[in-house]
Amino acid sequence: xxxxxxxxxxxxxxxxxxxxxxxxxxxxxxxxxxxxxxxxxxxxxxxxxxxxxxxxxxxxxxxxxxxxxxxxxxxxxxxxxxxxxxxxxxxxxxxxxxxxxxxxxxxxxxxxxxxxxxxxxxxxxxxxxxxxxxxxxxxxxxxxxxxxxxxxxxxxxxxxxxxxxxxxxxxxxxxxxxxxxxxxxxxxxxxxxxxxxxxxxxxxxxxxxxxxxxxxxxxxxxxxxxxxxxxxxxxxxxxxxxxxxxxxxxxxxxxxxxxxxxxxxxxxxxxxxxxxxxxxxxxxxxxxxxxxxxxxxxxxxxxxxxxxxxxxxxxxxxxxxxxxxxxxxxxxxxxxxxxxxxxxxxxxxxxxxxxxxxxxxxxxxxxxxxxxxxxxxxxxxxxxxxxxxxxxxxxxxxxxxxxxxxxxxxxxxxxxxxxxxxxxxxxxxxxxxxxxxxxxxxxxxxxxxxxxxxxxxxxxxxxxxxxxxxxxxxxxxxxxxxxxxxxxxxxxxxxxxxx
Amino acid sequence: xxxxxxxxxxxxxxxxxxxxxxxxxxxxxxxxxxxxxxxxxxxxxxxxxxxxxxxxxxxxxxxxxxxxxxxxxxxxxxxxxxxxxxxxxxxxxxxxxxxxxxxxxxxxxxxxxxxxxxxxxxxxxxxxxxxxxxxxxxxxxxxxxxxxxxxxxxxxxxxxxxxxxxxxxxxxxxxxxxxxxxxxxxxxxxxxxxxxxxxxxxxxxxxxxxxxxxxxxxxxxxxxxxxxxxxxxxxxxxxxxxxxxxxxxxxxxxxxxxxxxxxxxxxxxxxxxxxxxxxxxxxxxxxxxxxxxxxxxxxxxxxxxxxxxxxxxxxxxxxxxxxxxxxxxxxxxxxxxxxxxxxxxxxxxxxxxxxxxxxxxxxxxxxxxxxxxxxxxxxxxxxxxxxxxxxxxxxxxxxxxxxxxxxxxxxxxxxxxxxxxxxxxxxxxxxxxxxxxxxxxxxxxxxxxxxxxxxxxxxxxxxxxxxxxxxxxxxxxxxxxxxxxxxxxxxxxxxxxxx
Numbered sequence: 001x002x003x004x005x006x007x008x009x010x011x012x013x014x015x016x017x018x019x020x021x022x023x024x025x026x027x028x029x030x031x032x033x034x035x036x037x038x039x040x041x042x043x044x045x046x047x048x049x050x051x052x053x054x055x056x057x058x059x060x061x062x063x064x065x066x067x068x069x070x071x072x073x074x075x076x077x078x079x080x081x082x083x084x085x086x087x088x089x090x091x092x093x094x095x096x097x098x099x100x101x102x103x104x105x106x107x108x109x110x111x112x113x114x115x116x117x118x119x120x121x122x123x124x125x126x127x128x129x130x131x132x133x134x135x136x137x138x139x140x141x142x143x144x145x146x147x148x149x150x151x152x153x154x155x156x157x158x159x160x161x162x163x164x165x166x167x168x169x170x171x172x173x174x175x176x177x178x179x180x181x182x183x184x185x186x187x188x189x190x191x192x193x194x195x196x197x198x199x200x201x202x203x204x205x206x207x208x209x210x211x212x213x214x215x216x217x218x219x220x221x222x223x224x225x226x227x228x229x230x231x232x233x234x235x236x237x238x239x240x241x242x243x244x245x246x247x248x249x250x251x252x253x254x255x256x257x258x259x260x261x262x263x264x265x266x267x268x269x270x271x272x273x274x275x276x277x278x279x280x281x282x283x284x285x286x287x288x289x290x291x292x293x294x295x296x297x298x299x300x301x302x303x304x305x306x307x308x309x310x311x312x313x314x315x316x317x318x319x320x321x322x323x324x325x326x327x328x329x330x331x332x333x334x335x336x337x338x339x340x341x342x343x344x345x346x347x348x349x350x351x352x353x354x355x356x357x358x359x360x361x362x363x364x365x366x367x368x369x370x371x372x373x374x375x376x377x378x379x380x381x382x383x384x385x386x387x388x389x390x391x392x393x394x395x396x397x398x399x400x401x402x403x404x405x406x407x408x409x410x411x412x413x414x415x416x417x418x419x420x421x422x423x424x425x426x427x428x429x430x431x432x433x434x435x436x437x438x439x440x441x442x443x444x445x446x447x448x449x450x451x452x453x454x455x456x457x458x459x460x461x462x463x464x465x466x467x468x469x470x471x472x473x474x475x476x477x478x479x480x481x482x483x484x485x486x487x488x489x490x491x492x493x494x495x496x497x498x499x
Numbered sequence: 500x501x502x503x504x505x506x507x508x509x510x511x512x513x514x515x516x517x518x519x520x521x522x523x524x525x526x527x528x529x530x531x532x533x534x535x536x537x538x539x540x541x542x543x544x545x546x547x548x549x550x551x552x553x554x555x556x557x558x559x560x561x562x563x564x565x566x567x568x569x570x571x572x573x574x575x576x577x578x579x580x581x582x583x584x585x586x587x588x589x590x591x592x593x594x595x596x597x598x599x600x601x602x603x604x605x606x607x608x609x610x611x612x613x614x615x616x617x618x619x620x621x622x623x624x625x626x627x628x629x630x631x632x633x634x635x636x637x638x639x640x641x642x643x644x645x646x647x648x649x650x651x652x653x654x655x656x657x658x659x660x661x662x663x664x665x666x667x668x669x670x671x672x673x674x675x676x677x678x679x680x681x682x683x684x685x686x687x688x689x690x691x692x693x694x695x696x697x698x699x700x701x702x703x704x705x706x707x708x709x710x711x712x713x714x715x716x717x718x719x720x721x722x723x724x725x726x727x728x729x730x731x732x733x734x735x736x737x738x739x740x741x742x743x744x745x746x747x748x749x750x751x752x753x754x755x756x757x758x759x760x761x762x763x764x765x766x767x768x769x770x771x772x773x774x775x776x777x778x779x780x781x782x783x784x785x786x787x788x789x790x791x792x793x794x795x796x797x798x799x800x801x802x803x804x805x806x807x808x809x810x811x812x813x814x815x816x817x818x819x820x821x822x823x824x825x826x827x828x829x830x831x832x833x834x835x836x837x838x839x840x841x842x843x844x845x846x847x848x849x850x851x852x853x854x855x856x857x858x859x860x861x862x863x864x865x866x867x868x869x870x871x872x873x874x875x876x877x878x879x880x881x882x883x884x885x886x887x888x889x890x891x892x893x894x895x896x897x898x899x900x901x902x903x904x905x906x907x908x909x910x911x912x913x914x915x916x917x918x919x920x921x922x923x924x925x926x927x928x929x930x931x932x933x934x935x936x937x938x939x940x941x942x943x944x945x946x947x948x949x950x951x952x953x954x955x956x957x958x959x960x961x962x963x964x965x966x967x968x969x970x971x972x973x974x975x976x977x978x979x980x981x982x983x984x985x986x987x988x989x990x991x992x993x994x995x996x997x998x
Contacts, residue, residue: 343947343987347919350945352989377947420846446849448842448876488842490851 006084009063010094010107012254013083015046019054019074026247027196031056031072037064037085042289046072047250050200057254059290060085061094061107095256095290096219098311100427102332102367103411104293107256111409114334115401116144116221117372120264121152122386123209124161133386134212140389141398142372144219146261146336149206149248153230156344156375157384163202165244168193170231191232195240203251214257221314221336222252223297224280225272226264235271242283249287258292260284261314265299281309297336305329319359322366323414333368335359340383341391342375349375349383353392354468358443358491360397361467364404365422365441365493367414372397399470403495408435420445436460436498441467448488453481458498465493505583508562509593509606511753512582514545518553518573525746526695530555530571536563536584541788545571546749549699556753558789559584560593560606594755594789595718597810599926601831601866602910603792606755610908613833614900615643615720616871619763620651621885622708623660632885633711639888640897641871643718645760645835648705648747652729655843655880662701664743667692669730690731694739702750713756720813720835721751722796723779724771725763734770741782748786757791759783760813764798780808796835804828818858821865822913832867834858839882840890841874848874848882852891853967857942857990859896860966863903864921864940864992866913871896898969902994907934919944935959935997940966947987952980957997964992 007013013035020029031046031054039062046056054074060066063085070079088094094107104112117140122133137145151161164170171190210220224245227234236244252258262280263269277296284294295314296303305313306329313329316337325333338359342349356372363370372393373383380387404412408431412424415438422441425432436458440450454460462475462484468491475484477499486492506512512534519528530545530553538561545555553573559565562584569578587593593606603611616639621632636644650660663669670689709719723744726733735743751757761779762768776795783793794813795802804812805828812828815836824832837858841848855871862869871892872882879886903911907930911923914937921940924931935957939949953959961974961983967990974983976998985991 343945345946345948345950347917347941347944347946350947350987351943352945355943418846442846444850444854445846446842446851447844447846448849449844451844488849 003081004083006086007060008092009060009085009088010092010256011059013058013060013066013085014254015056015068015070015079015081016049017054017070017075017079018052019048021052024196025054025074026198027243029054029072029074031070031074033058033068033070035060035066035068037062037066039064044289045246045250045287046074047247048074048200049204057251059095059254059256061290063087091217092256095292096259097291097293098332100410101330102326102413102427104312104332111411112143112219113401113404113411114144114219114369115141115372115397116146116334116336116369117142117374118146118336118383119386120146120148120223120226120384121157121161122147122384123206124151124163125159125380125385126162129380129385129387130209132388134216136386136388137213137218138216140394141401142394143217144221144259145213146221146223146264146371148223148226148264150226150229150233151231152226152228152384154228154384155346156381157228163205164193164199164231165202165233166193166195167197167199193232195236196243198247203248207251207255210252210255210258214255219257219259220255221259221261222248223261223264224248225262225266225269227268227270234269238276238279241272241276241280245280245283246287249284253288253290253292256290260288260292260294262294262296264297265316266296266303267301268299277303278307281307285309295334305331319363319366319368319370322363322368326367326414333363334371335363335368336371337373338363338370340373340375341393342377342381342383344375344377344381349373353396354491356391356393357396357400357467360393360400361441361491361493362422362443364400364412365414365424365439367412367424396468396470400467403439403465403493407439408437412439421450434498436496438496440494440496442486442490442492444490446488446490447486447492449483449485450494451481451483452478452494452496454496456480460496461499463495465495467491467493502580503582505585506559507591508559508584508587509591509755510558512557512559512565512584513753514555514567514569514578514580515548516553516569516574516578517551518547520551523695524553524573525697526742528553528571528573530569530573532557532567532569534559534565534567536561536565538563543788544745544749544786545573546746547573547699548703556750558594558753558755560789562586590716591755594791595758596790596792597831599909600829601825601912601926603811603831610910611642611718612900612903612910613643613718613868614640614871614896615645615833615835615868616641616873617645617835617839617882618885619645619647619722619725619883620656620660621646621883622705623650623662624658624879624884625661628879628884628886629708631887633715635885635887636712636717637715639893640900641893642716643720643758644712645720645722645763645870647722647725647763649725649728649732650730651725651727651883653727653883654845655874656727656883662704663692663698663730664701664732665692665694666696666698692731694735695742697746702747706750706754709751709754709757713754718756718758719754720758720760721747722760722763723747724761724765724768726767726769733768737775737778740771740775740779744779744782745786748783752787752789752791755789759787759791759793761793761795763796764815765795765802766800767798776802777806780806784808794833804830818862818865818867818869821862821867825866825913832862833870834862834867835870836872837862837869839872839874840892841872841876841880841882843874843876843880848872852895853990855890855892856895856899856967859892859899860940860990860992861921861942863899863911864913864923864938866911866923895967895969899966902938902964902992906938907936911938920949933997935995937995939993939995941985941989941991943989945987945989946985946991948982948984949993950980950982951977951993951995953995955979959995960998962994964994966990966992
């Protein structure tokens with residue numbers, strides 16, 4: 001039996017054991033383990049990792065001594081052992097969960113404000129490109145990355161992936177024409193996969209990438225299904241899909257920075273019914289012992305985000321509806337796709353950096369969280385391959401992130417003020433009272449001045465924030481009803497706090 | 500009896516007669532006349548114009564010899580006479596009416612494409628300022644002007660008007676504070692008006708302004724009621740309002756360029772019920788013998804534009820809904836207020852010239868017509884006082900007008916193409932087939948290229964239009980499915996026509 005004697009709390013404790021190889025080890029044998037300490041007891045499913053090796057992974061949620069006992073028909077022997085969960089190192093705050101109804105926090109209570117981006121298949125590119133992506137991310141404001149387990153076939157996504165999730169033979173089916181116009185559906189004819197036989201190397205590599213993100217403090221928003229496929233991975237049977245989900249859950253759940261995104265654009269995957277999605281959700285709910293965040297991202301039509309297994313709304317749409325979605329679903333609103341900064345031919349991928357930055361501020365100032373993507377025509381498009389960022393929005397999003405992190409913790413909620421401004425205040429009423437924090441945003445409007453009136457009792461410090469030029473200007477301290485001059489430009493915000 | 504021997508068709512033939520002055524001539528006496536020629540016979544109400552003079556005005560809709568007979572208790576004598584309606588001079592195309600269901604044309608068949616602007620009380624300013632406004636209009640793209648009969652009291656509208664519509668004494672009630680924040684309702688206390696006794700000079704002056712607009716080829720979209728009042732004109736009784744409407748109809752109807760706008764922001768006039776608006780509509784319907792265009796402009800909530808007396812939708816909103824409104828109301832859609840280019844504190848008056856120009860194109864490319872206004876802080880705000888235009892949108896709107904006038908006549912209708920572009924084609928199917936005219940618009944999207952496919956049979960000439968920089972670039976002639984390179988900038992349009 002191979003395992004560490006000690007791991008940090010919220011890190012991966014892994015048991016690796018030799019086992020049977022006759023038949024199909026993925027399907028024919030199980031490995032499970034029960035982990036126990038003074039504070040928790042968890043039974044965890046393991047998985048076959050190829051080459052005769054079975055593994056069980058566990059993420060301890062408490063410090064102290066754990067014992068474990070391995071069971072299952074993967075071997076004739078029984079195994080048990082002990083390890084110690086040590087205190088988390090400084091960068092380790094645990095997994096992220098919903099906090100304060102509309103927001104997020106790490107397990108140690110540190111607030112997590114999602115500032116996401118999307119690189120759908122960055123992890124299936126070359127080592128060099130992956131390294132470049134990680135380097136770019138390290139210098140970026142992004143703390144959440146959406147990407148797919150399955151490879152992607154779509155406009156600007158013509159390459160074969162570095163590996164496939166199954167044993168078998170793909171057809172080299174690069175059907176993308178030279179103009180990158182995607183006008184055909186999935187065509188999986190000629191591919192030959194054994195959907196009962198995973199390719200462990202594919203998953204091992206993804207785990208390496210998840211860990212690399214973890215080291216950068218980035219949450220891995222793992223997309224389990226998506227429609228953009230030429231290999232037949234989007235049209236497997238429900239049983240094959242469930243088999244896949246159990247395998248993924250057994251492999252990935254112990255990584256603290258994993259989020260489950262059931263789909264990119266679930267409604268564009270015509271082969272899966274609501275009943276199927278609900279079954280898939282139950283597989284993950286029952287197989288992920290840590291209850292990582294779960295969402296399902298729409299193309300056009302929202303999934304029913306009131307479903308109890310959905311922890312937060314992952315939305316594709318412009319952010320005008322954020323406050324309504326908060327009200328309707330009583331969950332955090334993360335607008336993972338608000339159209340991307342870029343210049344490709346499609347409307348979802350060619351808005352300006354001004355517009356994308358505006359949408360980030362609008363999402364924030366309506367009580368939600370925006371998401372980034374970049375689609376400039378070139379060898380690599382960030383939104384698909386990763387690589388480098390060339391757009392002008394990320395530095396502005398970084399600026400916004402600082403403003404957000406400077407707000408009272410626990411997140412911000414919309415406050416109805418004038419019809420022609422957005423305003424957020426601390427989600428917690430007591431924090432609003434304590435701090436008097438108000439963040440106003442004017443978007444495309446260009447007022448030369450505005451009047452404010454928080455209350456008559458307190459003095460308020462006022463700052464004007466140019467969200468595009470990234471300048472915060474202290475204006476002064478005011479009381480009662482007061483007027484603030486503004487530059488008559490777009491993209492201005494005003495921050496007011498008790499003096 | 501004073502009258503001309505000949506007037507042009509669609510001009511004003513006016514009879515002026517002395518009459519009784521005892522009591523209240525506005526209320527106590529009537530004057531009517533019947534006009535007749537080979538093609539029409541109309542009975543028309545006249546009005547008291549002060550100083551013992553009664554007038555009847557008539558707009559002949561046909562050429563040739565007319566006879567008329569005057570009746571009414573305004574005098575003890577009877578009067579009759581003749582005149583000749585001569586052919587219209589070159590600039591005289593007659594009144595505008597709805598044409599082709601969603602569009603407009605003059606009575607002589609010339610298409611009228613409304614490119615409106617708003618100067619709510621331009622005509623109640625000084626002679627010098629009025630002259631400046633007319634000079635600005637002459638050099639502008641605008642062919643329709645919205646303005647009020649009643650003076651206006653609102654932010655940036657503090658001045659007393661040059662005259663009042665009634666005999667009486669106003670309170671000098673300039674309640675606007677120095678920041679031009681309008682946070683009070685109508686306060687008519689202290690005003691003393693005789694609502695049964697008009698001030699003819701007020702109306703005579705407005706008629707002069709209507710004629711001045713007519714000379715510039717500009718339609719006068721006369722706003723009959725509005726909420727922004729400190730004199731009590733917005734809170735008259737229903738009877739007083741009807742008395743006013745009959746007087747206005749008798750005075751203004753014969754001017755061919757008059758349109759009736761029942762209200763600016765009818766829903767903000769809390770004193771008037773739907774029943775009242777419907778009565779007012781019937782007064783105008785029965786008292787305007789020429790059936791000038793009739794609309795009622797919303798603040799937030801639309802009036803029921805299916806009402807048969809409403810000839811076209813006059814809308815305040817951004818233009819996204821244009822195609823839906825066409826479908827719902829089966830009438831022309833004129834978005835008279837889409838927010839204004841400017842820099843005042845309010846969101847309705849501080850969008851950029853780029854944004855306003857974009858909204859014009861968007862209205863056009865959804866099958867409707869936008870409207871302009873300008874609200875830059877200064878001595879005179881165009882939207883209220885007229886004066887000069889300093890904004891950057893009018894020249895772009897002029898450019899758009901040329902593009903529109905270059906389209907096949909009869910107007911444009913939306914055509915569903917890709918989800919991420921707007922497209923209009925000729926409203927008439929036969930014209931679409933003949934010309935193959937397609938106008939695409941991309942707004943804030945920045946495609947580097949697009950693919951098009953009109954049909955396989957014809958050759959199409961393609962032009963790329965930079966709507967902001969006002970440049971049309973011929974690209975070439977194409978057939979079947981083809982790709983057009985675009986500059987990856989905002990505000991681009993593409994015009995495709997049979998070669």
